[in-house]
Amino acid sequence: MISRSGLPASLAITLVATPALADECRQAQAIYGDADGGYELRFEPVGSESAATSNHFKISVESSGLLLDGVVLWSGEPERSNGIVMHNCPTGDVTGEELRACTVWEGVIYAADKAGGIGLLQAEDAPAAEQILLPGFGPALRESSAWGKGKASVDSSDVFKFKGCAA
Numbered sequence: 001m002i003s004r005s006g007l008p009a010s011l012a013i014t015l016v017a018t019p020a021l022a023d024e025c026r027q028a029q030a031i032y033g034d035a036d037g038g039y040e041l042r043f044e045p046v047g048s049e050s051a052a053t054s055n056h057f058k059i060s061v062e063s064s065g066l067l068l069d070g071v072v073l074w075s076g077e078p079e080r081s082n083g084i085v086m087h088n089c090p091t092g093d094v095t096g097e098e099l100r101a102c103t104v105w106e107g108v109i110y111a112a113d114k115a116g117g118i119g120l121l122q123a124e125d126a127p128a129a130e131q132i133l134l135p136g137f138g139p140a141l142r143e144s145s146a147w148g149k150g151k152a153s154v155d156s157s158d159v160f161k162f163k164g165c166a167a
Contacts, residue, residue, distance in 0.1 A: 022127065023127045024165070025127070026124065026127065027043055027055060027121070027123065027124050027126050029044075029045075029128070029166040029167075030166075031043070031163055032132050032160035032162055033160060033163045034157040035157050038061065039059055039061060039062065040163075041058075042057060042058050043056065043124065044058065044166075045124060054072050054121075054123045054124065055081075056070065058070065059085060061152045061154070063152075064151055066152055080108050081110075082109070083109040084103060084106050088146075104141055104145070104146050105134060105144070108135070109134060111130075111132060112130050112131035112133065128165065131162065133159055138156045
């Protein structure tokens with residue numbers, strides 16, 4: 001079926017459902033990619049107002065299909081948006097040692113706006129950032145359990161640029 005714009009109807013609906021501008025998207029639906037197209041960072045709704053985390057995200061490694069889990073917790077003094085990226089963490093009651101073993105990266109997550117200003121990542125209901133910065137993510141990934149044969153084997157940037165919005 002062809003829409004009024006001359007595009008197939010399915011494509012026209014897709015274009016409407018995925019704003020091209022970060023400020024038209026909420027952080028919980030924002031999708032980012034690294035400069036080489038090897039990694040995608042996709043935010044998702046937390047799902048509970050009582051959760052200790054302010055944001056959830058997944059990082060996919062395009063070449064291997066590997067999927068890493070990420071959470072953001074506001075903590076510290078002064079309070080900051082601290083992120084943790086994990087690979088194959090056990091569920092349920094885990095020890096600190098088990099959590100350290102499956103942690104790929106941990107640090108403050110920064111967000112950049114259109115003007116290039118850098119700040120802390122905001123909550124999931126805020127407008128999406130133009131860029132997400134995970135300082136030291138690339139080297140930490142290389143040293144983690146997520147690196148190697150059948151896993152991540154292509155270096156990642158620490159910078160992820162906005163590329164779309166999930167419906």
